Amino acid sequence: MRARGTVAAVLLLSGLLAGCQVAVPGTPGVSAADQEKADRRAEQRTAVDAALAALEQAPALALKATVKGAEQQFRITRGGSAVGALPLEGRVVQVTSAAGQFYLQADADYWKAHAIDEGTQFGTSWVRSQGTELPMDPAARLAPAALAGALRKAIAGMDQAREPVKAKLPDGTEVFQLGAAPSVVRITTAKPNRVVSFAPALLDPQGGPKFGAEFQVAPLTGDAIKKFHTDLDNTVGGLGQPFEGLVQASAVVTNDNLDCKDFVGSCTTTVDVSNSVVGSPASGEKSTVHLNLSVEVSADSLGSQTCTAAADAEPYATVKMSCTVTFRLPNRTASYQVLSKPSATAEVRAALDVNAVKQKLATEFAALGG
Secondary structure (H helix, E strand, C coil): CHHHHHHHHHHHHHHHHHHHCCCCCCCCCCCHHHHHHHHHHHHHHHHHHHHHHHHHHCCEEEEEEEECCEEEEEEEECCCCEEEEEEECCEEEEEEEECCEEEEECCHHHHHHHCCCCCCCCCCCCEEECHHHCCCCHHHHCCHHHHHHHHHHHHHCCCCCCCCCEEECCCCCEEEEEEECCEEEEEECCCCCCEEEECHHHCCCCCHHHHCCCEEEEECCCHHHHHHHHHHHHHHHCCCCCEECCCEEEEEEEEEEEEECCCCCEEEEEEEEEEEEECCCHHHCCEEEEEEEEEEEEECCCEEEEEEEEEEECCCCEEEEEEEEECCCCCCCCCCCEEEEEEEEEEEEECCCHHHHHHHHHHHHHHHCC
């Protein structure tokens, strides 16, 4: 009896152990719906990775934006050389970046609001400055590799569990739409995947929105890069003698001398003009001081006339300047007391070697195929 009981207990235990190893029908797994969601997220991740990799390797880009119904284009190489128009706080500014130097052109209202010195008015002239003077440095932030890196970081911070959103563009292109307004980036669903557009706010939540709501993106290759090179070359050739945006100058007139020729009516004022500057040129480049002399010459009963002269000088140098007025004398012998009032202003201009800049651009674009 005792042995029979022992066998029964062992058999019972063995049966229990065997029962724990049997799979029970209906055990939960990944549902078809969940698998579809996972597949859609994987599809989007693959498209994003491919599009950003292509953007990063692009030799040059064209970025387009719309300001007050007009499309503006800004082109930039992987090295940061750029030319074109950018939207800025509802205005349009022209930007040129070449050979490591940054130039800006805007209207008088822009300079009135942003000039370092309230009395400085650049008008529509080009101004050499630094990209950091803008809310977001375009040459540093919009070049292909930098742009791809910034967008990758922005996308990584988005809700990864969110259901992928697809949309159709006006031309019928299907895109993944990542993020929420106003910080949206659009990437094509079809291969080869590419970035179609992005919101500048994604690059910089503070300064980015000042560049508008959206940039459309297109890579440049072949003939488009050659045209980019030609347009940038032409723009550099038209920069003239740009203002230095980060330097101010003043002029002082001394040793004024007035020489009037008897019986001729011509009076020449000769002065020494010295200058001084405050600030440093952008990137330490060489600059020159452009001097403008204005002289008001008056004589009893003959009225007054004004003459002008211009000259360039090294910073802190003194140069001699002169200008001449001619009075119409009456047909009689008489003497007149003549008074001369000279004044001068100074502007700091960039000493730009256009040929040297173009040579550097030629080397850069040759490597890009343009």
